[in-house]
Amino acid sequence: MTPAATSATNGHVDPVGASVVVVGAGTAGLNAALQLARRGLIVTVIESRRLGAGGARWDNGVLAWQYTRAGIAAPGPDEVHHTSGRTHLYGPGDAGPVTFTGSTVHADMRRLNERLVASCRAEGVNFLDRATGLVPELVDRRVRTLALVAAEPESAVLSSRRLQASLFVDASGRRGVLRTQVASLAEWCPRVPRDLLCTASQHHFDMADRDGALRFLERHRATPGDTVTWVGLDGGFSALAVGVRPELDGVSVLTGTIATGRWGTGRSILDRFLSTAPWIGAQHHGGDGLIPLRRPHARLGASGVALVGDAACQVFPAHGSGIGAGMMAGAILAEQVGAHADPGSDDALWAYQHAFHSELGGTLAAYDAFRRCNSAIGSDGVRRMFASGLFTPEMAGSGLAQRWHEPSLGQSVAAARAYARDVGLARQMVPWLLRCATAERMGAAPPAEQDLGALRRWDRRLARVVGG
Ligand SMILES: Cc1cc2nc3c(=O)[nH]c(=O)nc-3n(C[C@H](O)[C@H](O)[C@H](O)COP(=O)(O)OP(=O)(O)OC[C@H]3O[C@@H](n4cnc5c(N)ncnc54)[C@H](O)[C@@H]3O)c2cc1C
Incomplete structure (x- = not known):
């Protein structure tokens, strides 16, 4: 038996004594760690790859307002490959173009990851990498320790560890390694088909x-x-x-x-x-x-575990953009639980869930319905949107800006004219657009008081509006 295995079987608790353990060193996990550490919490981040090689390894479109809301500085020139100028949007059969000017920053996620790791280190965040075999251990239905095998970065020695913490953050991406092992979250977060x-x-x-x-x-x-x-x-x-x-x-x-x-x-x-x-x-x-691509899960925290990033489906559904929403979730989490005597308590996690949905849930739910509308009308419907004049620079621009805008009077009149040119398309799309508007209001109004029945009813009503 190796010394590491001995320590695990003896129930040794790692001396790190972290008050927060973040699982996943992608952008969502690193920013959650950074924002929590800035509020004075002792944070350990665990990554299954080598530290610095976590998360997205390509360029992602991120918006200036998202960096600001996430509490991190705008990227420097070494991180930005390109800031979108004009976009020329075509539909099937080369319909279009609709041309508009955007301000999306196309940032190199490898550089952003390095920057976030360095900022975390400056705030005293500890790291363990090459982690495998994560098993959350519950006492009184709350996760109190996490058993795993991992190493200090730069060290060759992998060992079994048990990390104790008041709060565990699942930032492990789409597969949600903690979410799926904790029943009170798993029942609220079905596998994404x-x-x-x-x-x-x-x-x-x-x-x-x-x-x-x-x-x-x-x-x-x-x-x-x-x-x-x-x-x-x-x-x-x-x-x-x-x-x-x-x-x-x-x-x-x-x-x-x-x-x-x-x-x-x-x-x-x-x-x-x-x-x-x-x-x-x-x-x-x-x-x-x-x-x-679905709206965020209704329940974003339970049993001492908070979900951020893809693990929570905090992604802008209309184009699958998760960097901004995932990083902003880290800031919202830190704001809500950072000053709490017990950051992993049900009170603190409910406050995080409520704050996230109130701020971003409406937009994400509305664009979930919009994305389903696009799938429902299919390629031919998209072609007809171009042909009828429904696809406008304003529509494309607010989607790229990841904001929901009620159309102005002028835009509504222009849309009505476009629908008159293709009544069949109007019949398909208008009910979906009404769903989007309802989802936007409903998604931003989750139950404020801790009440699982009310949360379930809110989630079901939203599912009926959005679909799925
Ligand atoms: C090709 C492509 C293009 C995209 N383009 C954009 C775009 O332009 N704009 C945009 O905003 N989004 C874009 N996205 C989506 C975006 O990349 C994701 O939403 C985002 O990376 C999610 O961040 P995350 O930190 O939640 O998860 P991830 O980036 O998946 O990071 C999760 C981390 O957890 C680690 N991990 C997993 N399991 C474990 C475990 N058991 N133990 C320890 N660590 C673990 C992983 O190794 C990883 O480092 C794109 C995605 C793809 C695939």
């Missing part, structure tokens, strides 16, 4: 032929620095976005569709595009993965 998952790819390439790139841009009424995006090619919810750097020295391609297999995968859509674009050169970084 494949029709509510996005299969996505995001890769960066060298430029092989600048003239070829210029011809591509010209064909799509774009100039260097612009993004050319197609929506609806591979099902109503699908995208292919091609960003050519202003210096013409590199290209990024993002693809995504629903993960049932009917429309292929993010990777197969990418490969299909690359086969038509010989001007794109060798790949240098990127990644593929699955993103949950």
Whole structure:
């Protein structure tokens, strides 16, 4: 028997004595750790990969207001590959384009991860990496210790440990390693089915032929620095976005569709595009993965465990963007539990859940319904949205800004005209848009008082409005 195994069987509790243990060193976990440590809590982060290699390894679109709300500085030039200028949006059959100017920062998640790790270290956060075999141990139906095998970063010695804490944060991504092992959360957080998952790819390439790139841009009424995006090619919810750097020295391609297999995968859509674009050169970084597209789980904390990030489905469903929402969840969690005498108590976790849904739940629920609308109308519906004039720069812009806007009077009149041009499309879409508006109000009004019956009723009403 190894010394490590002996310590585990003897019930030895790791001397780290953390008051918070965060599982997962992606962006959501690292920012939760940082914000909690800034409020004076003793935090340990556990990562299954090597420290610094956690979370997304590609470029993600994040918005300036999300960094601010998450409590972290805007990214510097070493982290930002590109800030979107104009986007030219096309539909199936090259319908469009609708052109608008966005302000999404396309940030290198590897650099953001390094920055968050350094900021955490400066606040005294401890790290363990290469963690395996995580088992939460409950006393009186609350997680009090976490058994695992892990090492100090840079150390070669893996050992069994039992970490004690007042609060455990599940930031382990979509699979939710704690969420699935704690019954009081598992019953509220069903497995996300494949029709509510996005299969996505995001890769960066060298430029092989600048003239070829210029011809591509010209064909799509774009100039260097612009993004050319197609929506609806591979099902109503699908995208292919091609960003050519202003210096013409590199290209990024993002693809995504629903993960049932009917429309292929993010990777197969990418490969299909690359086969038509010989001007794109060798790949240098990127990644593929699955993103949950449903509104956040109703219950975001129980039994001493809080959920943040993909583990909580805190993702903007209309385009599968989880970085901003996941990092903001860390700030909201710290605000609500940071000053609490017992940060893992039911009181503290209910306050976090209430604050998150009140602030972001309405928008995420509304765009969950909107995403389902896109899937329901399919590629043909998306084409008809372009043809009727329903797809406007304002509609595309508020989606990219991850904000829900009630249309102004002028926009409503323009939409009514567009619907009059395609009454069949109106019949399909208008009920969905009413659902979006209801979901936006309802999703932002979770029960304030601790009452599981009321939470269940709220969740069911929301499910009836949003679908699913
Ligand atoms: C191709 C692609 C493109 C995307 N584009 C965008 C975009 O443009 N904008 C945007 O906002 N979002 C985008 N997303 C979504 C975004 O990447 C995710 O929502 C985000 O990374 C979720 O962050 P997270 O920290 O919650 O989880 P993750 O990034 O999944 O991190 C979880 C961490 O937990 C660790 N972990 C898992 N299990 C364990 C365990 N048992 N023990 C210890 N550690 C564990 C993992 O190793 C990982 O480091 C994209 C996703 C993909 C796949």
